[in-house]
Amino acid sequence: MHVPDGFLDAPTSAATGAVAVAAVALSLRGARRELDDRTAPAAGLVATFVFAAQMINFPVGAGTSGHLMGGALAAVLVGPWTAVLCVSVVLVVQALLMADGGITALGTNITLIGIVTVAVGWTVFVALRRVLPRRLSMVAPAAAVGALISVPVAALVFTALFSVGGNVSVDLGAVLTAMLGWHTVIGIGEAVVTGLVVATVVATRPDLVHGARPLLFERELEVRTGAVR
């Protein structure tokens, strides 16, 4: 799903590159708040996890396969700033060491997969967390909806970039319909997997789920007497 070299023209690539650099610089400061001095090893291992999770391919039909993007998942698990950092590092390593995604399209890929999915996923998640009952069991569904919406929005932003810097005039309406339709299907898969993964971590180590932390602090200590003798 990575954008290769030559897909978007040079000015658009440079502009998205600038956006990516600015966002990564901001995330560096934000991640220090989320992880303090554990940033390097913890974010590095989370980046490795995101990479490993992306390795599992799912058949999406027509002989092609999609994989988890993991933006919304990482945002809910480790917080949005660290998530941007982790996904961006994954994309840089993939571009430089695995030739996956063009080097000039790195900014575009970071903007789409690293920034848009994380920002949208996290925003939707936080909004839902406010609306839904404040219970731990609501974290996973909220994360799933965040993931569901984040993927088509990324496709929407890609179509917008393509209309500005695409190298050919195609029927934008058709591209938009195709991209949105396709990515809604991918988004459903992303949502199911994201929700299930978050539910697992919430069930076993809720303290590790960044998005569940406010709910954990609200929980009152329950002292049960009489049950144990």
Place this chain on the structure above:
Amino acid sequence: MGAGHGHRLHFHGHSPVHRAPAHLKVLALVGFMLVVVATPRQAYPLLALEAAVLLGVVALSRVPLRYLLPRMVVEVPFVVFAVLMPFIAHGPRTEVLGVSVSEPGLVAGVALLVKGTIGVLASLTLAATTEPQDLLRGLQRLRTPDLVVQIMGFMIRYLDVVTAELGRMLTALRSRGCDPRSPRHWPVLARSLGALFIRSYERGERVHLAMLSRGYDGRLPQTGETR
């Protein structure tokens, strides 16, 4: 796990391209690809020249094409898009092998294919000739923020550990009759991924403590040969 490990795409060698400083190679790759992307799409002689330059570098690196070509499969998904281009684009129609296609679409599809292929081959050449540790040092020299280089370093260092862990989990799933690719078994797969996240995060915490006990103060010490 330690330094000096080659990664999956690295091709051991001692050519001038292998020995060139990593930061220069990264700069050369970015500069070269910017030129390729900015090349007008119908300037075929220019594109051919760029491809020739790239093939020259590949020849100089003495990495056999036999090694590089199979690894270019990452390109396949967008080849599909490039092939579709002539059919979905607007503009005057033209006949190719008896099929009516859009002329600007055809031009764009060919340009996309050529530029994308050059991009993949160029990136592969960098990956094949550069050790990860050298790449990290090169990025450091290019003033990449220290924290980003450190995160990348940890990612590269633990990549094989974590993917091998995932591989063992998948083997265990399969041996119990579970197909991780099928949506029917996604709940099981997701539980494994959740476990993998917890293991990775906890590994990160243990690594952090181990580093603190060895005097880590936010910067990694320079070790090994400096190139």
